[in-house]
Amino acid sequence: MMSVNREPILQVKNLKTYFYTEDGVVRAVDGVSFELYPGETLGIVGESGSGKSVTSLSIMRLLDEKGKIESGEIIFKGRDLLKLPEHEMRKIRGNEIAMIFQEPMVALNPVYTIGDQIMEAIMLHQGADEKKAREMAVDLLRRVGIPEPEKRVDQYPHQLSGGMRQRAMIAMALSCRPSILIADEPTTALDVTIQAQILDLMKELQEEYGMALIMITHDMGVIAEIADRVAVMYAGHIVEYGEVHEIFKRPRHPYTYGLLSSIPRLDVEQEKLKSIPGTVPDPLNFPTGCRFHPRCEFAEDRCREEEPEMVEVLPDHYSRCFFWKKLEGLEVK
């Protein structure tokens, strides 16, 4: 879905979120900018520790007390969320921007029924009474494909399977018809077969509800499946940003190239699966220059000394690499 001519529903501008730990300052998100257009799916992909979850928690303003949003703007429907008082922010959470989390096992409160937890948001944001909210909860459970919703609504999380719990989480997130849904690794904790079902369900519901989706994942497969555009994160930065087909076909950052090359393929003969050498850098002590340079096969002296800026390498395709041209002609197999 091309979205150039539309107004973005959400604009994140130069977001910096730091964590003040006993060991020092962790620059978890360090100058992240992106836009989200109505109805589209933006994938944010990266290894653990790249700052993708912190980005989403910053949008919701749900960071724990050690985390602080240092600077930046998060413009949602014309308002900067970072400037809203807490009680205004509460009206947005769960109502206009909803979120689902990675582990449906632990993201639902074990001592309250599924129904109770879904009804809570409905009663809070829509002012529905208990009877009405219950009816809506049953409808939502039916909509997300939970069998016997009249019975399930009174069950506790531990009585549901992992997939069912994630469906219940989705029902909860959709209860107020949000315009943005942030899904933080919603399928990671699930079986592979269930993963596909949940992704299909999310795609379906996204179209039905017309909401924008931010899909956070470490799985390039999930991105290929669901996203329109993708932001690749590494060490607190977005290193490559653009349309999914474009980036999968013509990656212009060595990290994205590495990620795509490390996906196992059935249609291509491969002797050994390619992997990116080294590990994610210590967030307390990022490398100077380009943060990817110690792991980069194309690195030169300049990469060690100077930090690259985002450049538009192709129309609507951005990369944070000095030598993106080196990747020209290198197709991902």
Place this chain on the structure above:
Amino acid sequence: MTAYIIRRLLLLPLILFGITLIIFGMMQLLGPDKLLAAYVDPNTFNKLSNEELEALKEKYGLNDPMVVRYAKWLNGVLHGDLGWSVVGKMPVKDALLQRIPYTAELALYAVFPVVGIGIWLGMVAAVHRDKFIDHAIRIFAVVGWSFPDFVFGLFVLMVFYSWLGWLPPGNLSLWADEIVRSPQFHHYTHILTIDSLLNGRFDIFWDDLRHLIGPIMTISWLWWAYLLRITRSSMLEVLNKEYIRTARAKGLDERVVINKHAKRNAMIPVTTVGGAMVINLFAGTVIVEVIFNRTGLGRFTASAATQLDYAAIMGSALFYSTILVLGNLIIDVLYAVIDPRIRLG
């Protein structure tokens, strides 16, 4: 759930059998001579000849094998006879029945400050983690936790009795005691604070209360500090759970997040520890009863133990074990009420 409770209750006699057998066995290690000491006035003990001592041992059955003696004791218990208490100078059963209400009253009222203040402060500390109020509460708890109850009890006596004259020791003032013992005073529940109100004697109620406050302060001092720490750490753990973030992500007010979503989960471990603590309150009254010169089960058991009054020791053990088993059963039931995973798991 009902089946579970019944099963647990059926286990009760078996547990009591085990506990009493062990205690009975340990007391036999003393040998017949030591056991005899409980039956004889210490002043005359040395004057008795060996033959006389042997005759006494025979008379009280102290030379019988342990199994026989335990069987005799058990037979008595099953017929409602717990034996004769040398210390109480009355049947063990009467001695216990007389003292249990005093201790029960003390323990019952101590539960409120311990559980109420302990849990409340623990929650407050957790919610305001690392703020001034949290540090203040934690320092308070550490002081409470490190201060032995016998020292604190003496301190309470010194300040509130000796200096201020507000909280006298003992169970009741003399005048009140006379009224309570008179036939006009009806003992409906044997819990004096309640009976005094039912008799319309507010002066006796007030007098009883003044005698209770000091011991309650002393008992609760240590325990609420302990419960506070458990509650605080449990609450902190829960506040870090993902479902708390889910609740916040719904846009719920922080008060609802804490009071609805966090507290109930935090109470699960607190119930276990707190419950065990309440049971211990019954047993832990020995020191306060001695310091505050109160009649009660703790003090009775302590003197029975020092004077080798084995029938009284066995009787107390029987009572304490029953309380322990029933108390644990109540905790398990509460646990199931709070946590559906236990109830429906």
